Amino acid sequence: MAADTAPKRRRTYRGESLPQRRARRRETFLRAGKAVFGDRGVQAATLRGICREAGLTERYFYESFDNPLDLFATVYDRELDRLREVLARALADAPRDTEALTRRVITAYYAQLRDDPRLTRILIIEVYGTVRDMQRLYRRGIQDFADMIRDLIAARIEPDTDDRLDPDLIATCLVGAAIHLATRWYLSDYAEPLETIVANCMAVVTGVGRGGAAPLGAAADD
Amino acid sequence: MAADTAPKRRRTYRGESLPQRRARRRETFLRAGKAVFGDRGVQAATLRGICREAGLTERYFYESFDNPLDLFATVYDRELDRLREVLARALADAPRDTEALTRRVITAYYAQLRDDPRLTRILIIEVYGTVRDMQRLYRRGIQDFADMIRDLIAARIEPDTDDRLDPDLIATCLVGAAIHLATRWYLSDYAEPLETIVANCMAVVTGVGRGGAAPLGAAADD
């Protein structure tokens, strides 16, 4: 059926070939999608609103995406990759000292979230409020970070202490802690300075499994 | 306008007065709402579906609720109160030893989530995917638990160690950790035994702020 209405020859238009134009329009929709999803949220996003934001018509939307949720999934994937890249870079040229490395990654994480609120909203807030397809996306995205943390802490586990301790579950907790802190931070319009957020997240992450007598800080409890 | 169609006299019907019938129908809708929201989710919930589940018609829905989201908010509030009550009870007759108390509360929390998957889904999953009104609900609900934890750990903070440590933020982290672990647990259909979940959550909660040399367990790292 595509052959019926297909043009005989493909022209360059305004100095762009057909693949170039397609790619540009797709990119335009991705940017518009990030703006709409990141500023107003998935609930408020409509096909027409996205097209208005993109300055393109519905036809070109369907040229690159199946439906609005497909666009969101693509935007989400992309933002997730961006964040992953930032963390990988921080991890790459980090010192070998465990605490310094942890601090560096955590700092990179929160700095990125602070510098790109739209990414933040898409990755940690909007991804929830959608159908089960999005929950798959969410779990996949989170799982990556949990695995990253798990590998970091797995080597430090001593099985003879408590054999119920599971690096996977611990990592899940730590991811949840970081995300939840990020959520609060975002919703407060980044009220606290970055250093404060990092310090408190560090306090949770580096203390894992050390439930002895000493409390927060260095005081001895009664 | 209500006066036009208002009945002249209020009758008892099937042995129930009008307030009794109203209350019963409202209760029926609350149960139906919990079933629909807790099993199929907010996205899949429709007014007609809720009425079918309740065995009542739309008229009686509007008798007690403004719209489906209003019903969800009421159901959410109710389930939150139930959970809060469970935790308060666990906290009330808990030993004074801090660790035992913490363990008791955490155990009560996860046991309740395991025993009532609908409550779990409504409280930790479905509450996200709605409009901003629900985010208010969510924040309010979470805030309560965060405050509870904050009060527990605030007394243990020594300000001369790191003055950026903030009981509020730490509590936010811990709530996030617990919720995220609960989310994973729920999505895995409660694959791990309760004791495992509790042990790992404990490892995170009781270790807060103790970021020294000792890692998970008791081993010394290189």
Next chain:
DNA sequence: TATTTTTGACATCATGTGTTGTCACTTTAT
């Protein structure tokens, strides 16, 4: 310049949902 492709604005269709209204039937009270 003439023809074809490309574009954009807009109309149209189909569908689902919240909301309100209708009406026959049941139950209660006089």
Next chain:
DNA sequence: ATAAAGTGACAACACATGATGTCAAAAATA
């Protein structure tokens, strides 16, 4: 018994949205 209140099934309406189609103007090629 009869009239009024209550109930339940379902129709009807309004509206938003996704998806598809129409058509004239703009731009490129022969």
